Amino acid sequence: DQQVKQNSPSLSVQEGRISILNCDYTNSMFDYFLWYKKYPAEGPTFLISISSIKDKNEDGRFTVFLNKSAKHLSLHIVPSQPGDSAVYFCAAGNSGYALNFGKGTSLLVTP
Amino acid sequence: NAGVMQNPRHLVRRRGQEARLRCSPMKGHSHVYWYRQLPEEGLKFMVYLQKENIIDESGMPKERFSAEFPKEGPSILRIQQVVRGDSAAYFCASSSTGGGSGNTIYFGEGSWLTVV
Numbered sequence: 001d002q003q004v005k006q007n008s009p010s011l012s013v014q015e016g017r018i019s020i021l022n023c024d025y026t027n028s029m030f031d032y033f034l035w036y037k038k039y040p041a042e043g044p045t046f047l048i049s050i051s052s053i054k055d056k057n058e059d060g061r062f063t064v065f066l067n068k069s070a071k072h073l074s075l076h077i078v079p080s081q082p083g084d085s086a087v088y089f090c091a092a093g094n095s096g097y098a099l100n101f102g103k104g105t106s107l108l109v110t111p
Numbered sequence: 112n113a114g115v116m117q118n119p120r121h122l123v124r125r126r127g128q129e130a131r132l133r134c135s136p137m138k139g140h141s142h143v144y145w146y147r148q149l150p151e152e153g154l155k156f157m158v159y160l161q162k163e164n165i166i167d168e169s170g171m172p173k174e175r176f177s178a179e180f181p182k183e184g185p186s187i188l189r190i191q192q193v194v195r196g197d198s199a200a201y202f203c204a205s206s207s208t209g210g211g212s213g214n215t216i217y218f219g220e221g222s223w224l225t226v227v
Contacts, residue, residue: 006153034215043115043202043218044154089154098144098167099216103153 003027004092006102013109019077021105023090026071030092033066034099035075038087047088048075080109115140115219116185117203123225130190130197132222136205142166143186144204144216145178154202160186193226200224 005024013019021035031052036044050057050064050073057064063076077084087106093099116135124130136143145157156170160180171178175193180186190197200223204216 032214036218041221041223043117043220046215046217049215093214095214096166098156098159098170100156101146101154 002103003030004090004100004102006088006090006105008105009103010106010108013080013107015082015109015111016079019075019080019084019107019109021075021077021088021090021107023073023075023102024071025073025092025100027092027094027100028071029094030100031094032092033064033073034091034093035062035064036089036091036101037084038089038104044089077107080107082109082111085109115203115205115217117201117219117222119222120220121223121225123227124193125227126194127192130193130224130226132188132190132201132203132224133185134188134203134205134219135185136203137217140205140207140217142206142208142216143180144206145186145188146202146204146218148200148202148221150199157188190224193224195226198224198226 003026034049035047037047038044048062066073087104089104090102091099143160146154158171158178159167175191177189200221202221204218206214206216208214
């Protein structure tokens with residue numbers, strides 16, 4: 001039962017443009033959402049998070065938007081850089097439980 | 112290195128052997144999580160542990176797999192009588208508090224198990 005879904009397995013964006021990665025969830029009890037970035041043969045690294053009491057969180061080139069009524073969140077990267085090419089995982093959780101992850105979206109930023 | 116430490120990074124086992132994967136959490140973290148990534152798939156939750164306690168093992172296969180996090184020493188994920196389908200990357204993560212609500216978990220570099 002996939003509670004966190006990333007419906008786009010891959011995305012290709014030109015350098016300098018905006019990358020938008022999407023994520024949907026089904027469990028209304030989730031109150032904390034995170035994005036992780038993963039390079040091949042490495043562990044996921046934490047990128048940015050957002051609490052359910054907010055609808056936006058920004059950190060440099062990365063912004064996460066949360067739409068609770070639609071159970072949808074997105075990660076915006078602007079401007080995109082070739083070094084951003086990686087697999088991005090969306091995760092969601094609530095107190096006392098482990099995080100649930102999506103299947104990931106592979107982002108390719110082309111020069 | 113104050114990060115999550117996993118070893119071995121790579122492990123090759125023959126079918127029927129046992130695999131033991133170790134994880135030392137970040138300093139100050141008492142919550143440990145194990146995730147598995149099968150080829151072409153995302154991160155699947157396996158088990159969530161605190162010191163000497165299993166909090167949630169709902170993602171753990173019922174047979175052959177076990178996990179512990181003793182009072183002293185690293186967390187261990189143990190797979191008995193491995194089969195080819197166990198070949199995967201196993202990631203350990205840790206956190207200072209449990210679950211969501213502002214709790215970020217930090218991952219190790221992973222242990223890649225290959226069953227031949």
